[in-house]
Amino acid sequence: MSDDPTGPPVSERTALRADCASCFGLCCVALTLTASADFAINKDAGTPCPNLAEDFRCGIHTRLRREGFSGCTVYDCFGAGQKVSQETYAGQDWRTSPDIARQMFRVFPVMRQLHELLWYLTEALTLPAAVSLHAELRASLDATERLTRLPAEDLAELDVSEHRDRVAALLLRAGELERAGVARRGKRSRRGADLIGARLTGADLRGAELRGAYLIAADLRGADLRRAELIGADFRDADLSDADLTGALFLTQAQLNAAKGNAATKLPDSLTRPSHWSADRLPTA
Structure with a gap:
């Protein structure tokens, strides 16, 4: 890892993009769906979506908007799905290992929050005007990455709110520095x-x-x-x-x-x- 605070971000954003082929359909199971303009059905958290196939792929992926599931096309896990599936649980899936299912579904939303923070922190490290904060941003990113590597039992109990608040305050400062250089009336x-x-x-x-x-x-x-x-x-x-x-x-x-x-x-x-x-x-x- 480079000590240069102006260097490239620690996390590559490719790791923060959803790779559904490496995930066990966690967003299709762990999350609650409420019948609305975004979802055609009600579904409780922990219950598989009826459109989820045996291979963990969406059976109506190409027709989601037409079938009333536009909310699914909007959702982004920031790569949390494959992280939980392939790293936290080392490739064990909730179907063949049902004893881990409930815990896995609790871990996934926690990991998703952490990965979203990694996305923002990675971007903040590219902002030239925020160079004075790069050391703090890098330290915050490293701390967030360490949280993503916690054991499953610790992740399931993790309260992300305090860490998220600290990151949000840091991102706010970075954004203010970057926007300060924009000459615009009525800011x-x-x-x-x-x-x-x-x-x-x-x-x-x-x-x-x-x-x-x-x-x-x-x-x-x-x-x-x-x-x-x-x-x-x-x-x-x-x-x-x-x-x-x-x-x-x-x-x-x-x-x-x-x-x-x-x-x-x-x-x-x-x-x-x-x-x-x-x-x-x-x-x-």
Whole structure:
């Protein structure tokens, strides 16, 4: 491990991306589903989804949105599924080893929280303006990684909240440093703002703090979101067509998957264009 605080992040983001082929369908079993616009059925935590096949693959993977399971296309475990399946439990699955099933289903949500923190910390270590915090960020990342390697029985009982709060405070400082270099008028915080259905077509949101903002069904066509801090922002059904999210801070694939967009939406290099987005360039109003 390099001691250079300006060096590359410790964790490779490839390890923080879901690899469903190496997972035992944990998100399809461990989580609760509530019948809604996101899920077609109710399902209790610990009960396998009826669409889960014997090989732990989704039987309707290519039809999830059509079948009423759009929430499944949005969910991202940040690589926690394969970590629990292949490392924490060394390849033992809950079907052939039912005695570990209940514990495994408790461990998975804990690991998911830790992996999400690793995703944000890894990104924070790439922010040039936050170089003064890189040593703290690296130490926090290392501490989080150590937690992911705890034995299953310890992970099952782990309360992540205190650690998450410390990481969140550090990420907030890193985001503030990075956004400070964006020359923009009216940089007031929109943290946690209710922007549901807001008409923000072509809005200049460069360097804005939108941490935890509710942007459900917001019209963000053509908006400039460069260097905006988007950690925890709710983009469900928000229209990002023609928007520029280049360098947006702490944006995740799950947020993009929940939104709408098109071929002209500009994204950070670390994220991919969702398959359900329009392939056309849509005119902005």
